[in-house]
Amino acid sequence: AQSVAQPEDQVNVAEGNPLTVKCTYSVSGNPYLFWYVQYPNRGLQFLLKYITGDNLVKGSYGFEAEFNKSQTSFHLKKPSALVSDSALYFCAFPRISGGYQKVTFGTGTKLQVIP
Amino acid sequence: DAGVIQSPRHEVTEMGQEVTLRCKPISGHDYLFWYRQTMMRGLELLIYFNNNVPIDDSGMPEDRFSAKMPNASFSTLKIQPSEPRDSAVYFCASSTLTSGGSNEQFFGPGTRLTVL
Numbered sequence: 548a549q550s551v552a553q554p555e556d557q558v559n560v561a562e563g564n565p566l567t568v569k570c571t572y573s574v575s576g577n578p579y580l581f582w583y584v585q586y587p588n589r590g591l592q593f594l595l596k597y598i599t600g601d602n603l604v605k606g607s608y609g610f611e612a613e614f615n616k617s618q619t620s621f622h623l624k625k626p627s628a629l630v631s632d633s634a635l636y637f638c639a640f641p642r643i644s645g646g647y648q649k650v651t652f653g654t655g656t657k658l659q660v661i662p
Numbered sequence: 663d664a665g666v667i668q669s670p671r672h673e674v675t676e677m678g679q680e681v682t683l684r685c686k687p688i689s690g691h692d693y694l695f696w697y698r699q700t701m702m703r704g705l706e707l708l709i710y711f712n713n714n715v716p717i718d719d720s721g722m723p724e725d726r727f728s729a730k731m732p733n734a735s736f737s738t739l740k741i742q743p744s745e746p747r748d749s750a751v752y753f754c755a756s757s758t759l760t761s762g763g764s765n766e767q768f769f770g771p772g773t774r775l776t777v778l
Contacts, residue, residue, distance in 0.1 A: 643759075
C-alpha cells in the first residue's frame with residue numbers, strides 16, 4: 548500500500564539549533580508530498596508541498612523540505628529552531644484515487660524546542 | 663475568507679445523549695472531510711464528501727455515527743447515542759480538486775468532545 552511514515556514520535560532540539568523532522572514515503576511514480584503543522588489546541592495548518600521541479604521546497608515560518616528520490620524521503624528542516632516551533636508535524640501524501648482526491652497522513656511527530 | 667468554521671468549539675455531554683457537530687467549509691471548495699484525533703489513534707479520516715455526496719465513509723466507526731452535507735456550505739456529524747470512547751477532537755477540512763490532487767486541505771479549529 549502507498550503510504551508515508553514518520554519514524555520518530557518525538558524530536559527534541561535546543562533553541563537556535565537546526566531541526567529535522569523525518570518523513571519517508573512508499574509511493575510508486577512521482578509523488579506529491581505535503582507537510583502540515585498543528586499547534587496546541589488548533590487545527591492542522593499547511594506548511595509546504597512538493598509537486599515537481601526543485602527538490603528543495605520552501606514554506607511558511609522559515610521551514611523547508613528536501614525531496615530525495617533515492618532515499619524516498621521528504622524531511623522537514625529549519626536552520627534555527629524557535630520555542631514557538633514546538634508543535635505536532637504531519638507528513639502527508641495527496642493523490643487521486645478512483646477519480647477523487649485522497650490524502651494519507653503520517654502518524655505525526657511532536658517537536659519540542661527547548662529554551 | 664473566514665476559513666473553515668466549526669461549532670461548537672467544545673462540547674461536554676453525558677453518555678447516551680445525541681451530539682451534533684457542525685461545519686461550514688470554505689466557499690468554493692468542493693471537498694469536505696471529517697477527521698477524529700485522539701492520543702491513542704492519532705488522526706483518523708471518518709468520511710469525506712465531494713459536491714455534497716458522500717464518497718467514502720469506511721472510516722466511520724459504527725452506525726452510531728452519521729454525517730450529512732445538505733448543501734455546499736454546511737455539513738453535520740452526528741453521534742447517537744454517544745459513548746465515553748467517542749471523546750476526541752473532531753476536525754472538519756475542505757479543499758478543491760486539482761490535477762493530481764495537489765491542493766492542500768484547510769482545517770477548521772476542531773470541536774473538542776467530552777462524553778462523560
